[in-house]
Amino acid sequence: MLLELKNVVAGYLRGVNVLRGVNLHVKRGELVCLIGPNGAGKSTVLRAISGLLKPSQGEIIFDGDNIAGLRPDLILRRGIAQVPQGHSSFPAMTVHENLLMGAYSVSDRAERRRSLEQVYEMFGMLAERREAKAGNLSGGQQKVLEIGRALMINPRLMLFDEPSLGLAPKMAQMVFQTIKQLQNEAGITVLMVEQNAKSGLAISDRAYVLELGRDRLEGPAQALLNDPKVAQLYLGGTTLDSDEQSDDVPAVAEVEA
Secondary structure, three states: OOEEEEEEEEEEEOOEEEEEEEEEEEOOOOEEEEEOOOOOOHHHHHHHHHOOOOOOEEEEEEOOEEOOOOOHHHHHHOOEEEEOOOOOOOOOOEHHHHHHHOOOOOOOHHHHHHHHHHHHHHOHHHHHOOOOEHHHOOHHHHHHHHHHHHHOOOOOEEEEEOOOOOOOHHHHHHHHHHHHHHHHHHOOEEEEEOOOHHHHHHOOOEEEEEEOOEEEEEEEHHHHHOOHHHHHHHOOOOOOOHHHOOOOOOOOEEOOO
């Protein structure tokens, strides 16, 4: 197990905790998606893992160590990188300069150079536009740049917060393909929050449904896609078409609050 949250309570909004005892786990090499309604606490989960928010209760176990409450820079050095919601690139800086910013904590020049070469090899578009200002890239290209920047520390776990937010459907699909590529080709473990539940589940191995700060459902992503209850509440009322459904879909497990 690479990551495990045990009874995590965190965040405080209008007199109540945002997370009220979240339990979830991510195995090495998995792509896990968190879905649920607005205000369910999905982004708060990522903030707690990355150290931007200190839990008031519970444990966050990463590679055997409890990292709950550690400073963000110390968590980053352990190999957890987050691609935040919205645009976070530096628009007046070039693609190349943005990527180098991702390696600010890496003191070894040779290691920085190797990481840069790997990112350019993985994303040819970034290599072609290395001297272009980030602000001149399309929304989807900027998101790929942010992914490349996060890769500069050679992370073991990448956190994605609403990667398709604000993107045109074609650009969103490109970003989802890029995330799947990270898992399949780079072997990176991914935990992703995604409001576009159908697209997020379509590329994931497993998923959790968060509701009112608790994990309500958990199971294989394909099973959640085909679950009528999940479809009614979170997928616009429709499951996959019959010709898309798998003949061997495991049952979804409901998690007690």
